[in-house]
Amino acid sequence: xxxxxxxxxxxTGLLSLSDAAFGVxxxxxxRGGKLVDAPxxxxxxxxxxxxxxxxxDDTFHxxxxxxxxxIRNADTELVLxxxxxxxxxxxxxxxxxxxxxxxxxxxxxxTYLPAWVLPETVSRIVxxxxxxxxxxxxxxxxxxxxAGYPRCHWTLTRFPTGPGEPGPVASLEVVxxxxxxxxxxxGDDGPMASPSDPTAVWRAIIRLVRPSDTAAQTxxxx
Amino acid sequence: MTSGSDASGTAYRHDDAGFAVSLPTGWPVDDxxxxxxxxxxxxxxxxxxxxxxxxxxxxxxxxLHDDEPFDRWLSRFRVSLAEIYNKxxxxxxxxxxxxxxxxYRTLSHYLHGxxxxxxxxQWCIPAPGLVYVITCAAGTLQYDDFADTFQDVAAGxxxxxx
Numbered sequence: 001x002x003x004x005x006x007x008x009x010x011x012t013g014l015l016s017l018s019d020a021a022f023g024v025x026x027x028x029x030x031r032g033g034k035l036v037d038a039p040x041x042x043x044x045x046x047x048x049x050x051x052x053x054x055x056x057d058d059t060f061h062x063x064x065x066x067x068x069x070x071i072r073n074a075d076t077e078l079v080l081x082x083x084x085x086x087x088x089x090x091x092x093x094x095x096x097x098x099x100x101x102x103x104x105x106x107x108x109x110x111t112y113l114p115a116w117v118l119p120e121t122v123s124r125i126v127x128x129x130x131x132x133x134x135x136x137x138x139x140x141x142x143x144x145x146x147a148g149y150p151r152c153h154w155t156l157t158r159f160p161t162g163p164g165e166p167g168p169v170a171s172l173e174v175v176x177x178x179x180x181x182x183x184x185x186x187g188d189d190g191p192m193a194s195p196s197d198p199t200a201v202w203r204a205i206i207r208l209v210r211p212s213d214t215a216a217q218t219x220x221x222x
Numbered sequence: 223m224t225s226g227s228d229a230s231g232t233a234y235r236h237d238d239a240g241f242a243v244s245l246p247t248g249w250p251v252d253d254x255x256x257x258x259x260x261x262x263x264x265x266x267x268x269x270x271x272x273x274x275x276x277x278x279x280x281x282x283x284x285x286l287h288d289d290e291p292f293d294r295w296l297s298r299f300r301v302s303l304a305e306i307y308n309k310x311x312x313x314x315x316x317x318x319x320x321x322x323x324x325x326y327r328t329l330s331h332y333l334h335g336x337x338x339x340x341x342x343x344q345w346c347i348p349a350p351g352l353v354y355v356i357t358c359a360a361g362t363l364q365y366d367d368f369a370d371t372f373q374d375v376a377a378g379x380x381x382x383x384x
Contacts, residue, residue, distance in 0.1 A: 210366075
């Protein structure tokens with residue numbers, strides 16, 4: 001199958017591209033623009049050049065400067081997992097970049113976002129908003145909640161991107177039901193869900209996405 | 223107006239407006255701002271970015287005209303937020319209580335042209351013929367640092383004799 005041509009809005013820096021093309025772009029960004037040999041790399045570079053994402057010297061289009069800087073200099077990467085969608089977010093100081101799949105396609109959209117807009121962006125993607133308050137109750141097995149067909153089940157995981165820092169630092173897993181929000185934590189007999197509320201989830205999202213210089217205390221987000 | 227400090231903050235009593243509240247110690251209070259009963263803003267730490275939004279606490283008082291039911295006022299108030307603020311997102315609505323006073327809390331987020339994202343947390347407290355509104359605001363990425371302080375401020379709100 002032939003990959004579609006990436007599409008760049010040169011005014012806004014919004015870039016639509018395939019997963020394969022993004023893989024190449026990410027490598028170029030991470031390697032400071034130096035090409036490496038890899039299967040299919042040259043074909044993707046050709047497509048990126050044809051779309052003016054790269055010029056003949058493999059320099060990124062000026063409208064992508066902030067986006068690429070956020071990816072290249074990120075000290076945090078976040079992965080948002082839903083039932084059918086995954087978004088990736090890079091945070092470098094006050095700057096962020098978001099890669100969000102377009103529904104029903106193999107195309108994603110890459111855009112620059114200031115860090116302060118990231119909590120709202122995550123909330124918009126997962127539909128966070130006012131919910132009924134759940135009564136206080138003992139944690140229940142996650143499988144029990146999922147059997148009740150929740151409206152949404154998502155996880156936001158924060159990964160360090162610096163060298164030598166293994167594994168996720170923290171994550172927030174939420175089950176959104178008609179009765180209210182639940183936050184999931186590991187339990188002795190598998191994941192357990194406890195009642196939560198939109199304010200607590202909003203605060204946890206902020207702690208996960210904010211720049212690392214203010215997030216040193218983020219070891220437990222719920 | 224009277225005030226005094228203790229471990230939980232500075233007690234502040236506004237006799238003319240008929241309320242008392244506990245404010246963060248060291249945050250200056252201005253009770254002469256047009257349209258506001260009280261404005262209290264954290265002194266910005268040294269070296270903060272020009273676009274840093276210092277966290278703030280504002281108390282306003284709205285009259286219930288023509289015997290308007292509080293529920294209708296509250297609906298109008300919440301609808302008006304989307305008209306006042308740019309790209310407002312409602313995060314949470316909560317019917318709660320501050321001591322023995324019913325209170326109706328709204329947590330929202332909007333985009334400010336200069337400082338960027340702002341979290342606004344508001345408690346509406348009905349009283350005979352009046353509604354007291356406590357509005358607390360902070361930059362999006364700072365909100366989590368001040369959310370407990372804002373909750374303490376609201377929890378300390380009391381009606382007094384005018």
